[in-house]
Amino acid sequence: MENGGESGRKEEKNNVKWKFQGNQGLKSSAVSVRGVFNVLMQSINKERDAVHLCRVDPTDNPFFRADPVAAHALSTAVNSGNFNGYPPTAGLPQARRAIAEYLSSDLPNKLSAEDIFVTVGATQAIDIILPVIANPGANILLPRPGYPLYEFRAAFCGLEVRHFDLLPNSAWEVDIDSLEALADDNTVAMVLISPSNPCGNVFTYQHLKRVAETARKLGICVISDEVYGHIAYGSNPFVPMGVFSSIVPVITIGSLSKRWIVPGWRFGWIATCDPNGIFQKTGIAASIKRYVEITTDPPTVIQAAIPEILERTNNEFYSKNLDITRETANIFYEKLKEIPSLTCPHKPEGAMAVMVLINLSQIEGIIDDVDFCVKLAKEESVLILPGVTVGLKNWLRISFAVERSALEEGLSRLKAFCVRHATMSQQISA
Numbered sequence: 151m152e153n154g155g156e157s158g159r160k161e162e163k164n165n166v167k168w169k170f171q172g173n174q175g176l177k178s179s180a181v182s183v184r185g186v187f188n189v190l191m192q193s194i195n196k197e198r199d200a201v202h203l204c205r206v207d208p209t210d211n212p213f214f215r216a217d218p219v220a221a222h223a224l225s226t227a228v229n230s231g232n233f234n235g236y237p238p239t240a241g242l243p244q245a246r247r248a249i250a251e252y253l254s255s256d257l258p259n260k261l262s263a264e265d266i267f268v269t270v271g272a273t274q275a276i277d278i279i280l281p282v283i284a285n286p287g288a289n290i291l292l293p294r295p296g297y298p299l300y301e302f303r304a305a306f307c308g309l310e311v312r313h314f315d316l317l318p319n320s321a322w323e324v325d326i327d328s329l330e331a332l333a334d335d336n337t338v339a340m341v342l343i344s345p346s347n348p349c350g351n352v353f354t355y356q357h358l359k360r361v362a363e364t365a366r367k368l369g370i371c372v373i374s375d376e377v378y379g380h381i382a383y384g385s386n387p388f389v390p391m392g393v394f395s396s397i398v399p400v401i402t403i404g405s406l407s408k409r410w411i412v413p414g415w416r417f418g419w420i421a422t423c424d425p426n427g428i429f430q431k432t433g434i435a436a437s438i439k440r441y442v443e444i445t446t447d448p449p450t451v452i453q454a455a456i457p458e459i460l461e462r463t464n465n466e467f468y469s470k471n472l473d474i475t476r477e478t479a480n481i482f483y484e485k486l487k488e489i490p491s492l493t494c495p496h497k498p499e500g501a502m503a504v505m506v507l508i509n510l511s512q513i514e515g516i517i518d519d520v521d522f523c524v525k526l527a528k529e530e531s532v533l534i535l536p537g538v539t540v541g542l543k544n545w546l547r548i549s550f551a552v553e554r555s556a557l558e559e560g561l562s563r564l565k566a567f568c569v570r571h572a573t574m575s576q577q578i579s580a
């Protein structure tokens with residue numbers, strides 16, 4: 151009792167009527183990834199080493215190491231002593247210029263430093279861009295399955311969310327008809343993620359063009375989450391949405407986290423790809439500028455390191471990491487085929503996670519995806535995110551950004567689990 155904690159609190163004596171309460175916008179009904187993760191962690195069988203196939207942090211794989219170029223760039227910035235002050239709003243000019251050049255090498259319409267705003271990871275880019283477009287009554291179209299931060303951020307800034315489907319049997323392409331049917335006069339933007347977390351697909355040039363033309367028809371802008379930009383190791387090359395910016399204005403979100411394997415450095419960016427000046431006309435450009443004036447910036451030393459990181463990281467670093475990712479994706483896909491009751495509809499060809507369908511009719515004693523993951527944690531000490539956390543009930547979202555032996559161990563335990571829980575008819579046919 152004396153040690154405080156909940157039970158140690160004193161009873162409130164006076165009958166004060168407190169007027170404050172938690173923000174209603176934070177009381178989202180959606181399932182939070184961290185909330186589910188905590189439940190899984192509590193369920194885990196402590197007698198066995200846990201295999202984590204749930205979060206995507208490439209540093210979890212010891213074969214993924216940052217390029218020494220990045221460490222050199224950062225230590226040079228620190229040791230110079232020139233970058234200890236506050237950075238200018240929107241970012242150091244040399245960092246903005248370097249990002250504009252980096253992105254422009256894949257674009258027909260070149261970007262300038264003024265099109266770039268540096269952010270604290272892609273997370274802050276999302277935190278900035280949603281409120282910027284959230285006028286009262288506005289709605290945004292988000293992919294299902296998707297990246298949950300968009301839902302939470304939208305809810306918190308009063309932006310209504312509508313979901314369009316990604317089609318698992320058509321390489322997770324956008325269901326264009328459902329997209330069009332969802333939009334109305336208050337729809338302002340749509341979000342696209344390619345290469346995709348959580349689906350592991352990479353949209354083709356043709357498909358992106360169709361999406362751009364649809365967005366133009368609807369009069370909405372495209373927010374393109376390219377945090378996994380260039381992490382494409384299948385047959386579809388990475389195509390940035392900015393390629394279609396003369397059809398529809400595009401806000402590109404990027405970061406150092408995944409491609410350069412430094413998620414802890416918390417550095418990202420927003421790029422406005424808009425050769426026709428539509429963001430100027432509609433006040434979006436001014437709103438972004440206004441917002442970055444009142445929010446925080448990435449550390450100045452990291453910004454100072456950006457030109458060297460973007461210009462000097464060598465191609466071997468990128469291609470070695472792609473090789474590792476391709477190999478783990480292949481192992482994942484082949485091993486998954488041997489697991490009863492689970493189906494991966496599309497072989498991963500980009501990013502570091504994938505969606506897998508649970509065929510519940512072939513499994514006994516499991517109600518849904520959350521139940522599946524809790525029991526899997528209990529029985530096998532394997533942690534996987536239930537699909538409901540990314541918008542698809544009765545699916546699993548599996549991260550394969552782990553070391554090969556951990557992946558193989560995780561998948562063999564997953565198989566043991568599925569075999570043990572298979573219905574009688576499945577066991578007989580097997």
Ligand SMILES: *Cc1c(COP(=O)(O)O)cnc(C)c1O
Nearest residue numbers: 271272273297347377405407418
């Ligand atoms: C990891 C990730 C982010 C967040 O990136 P940070 O730079 O770590 O903040 C945003 N979007 C997607 C799709 C991601 O996978």
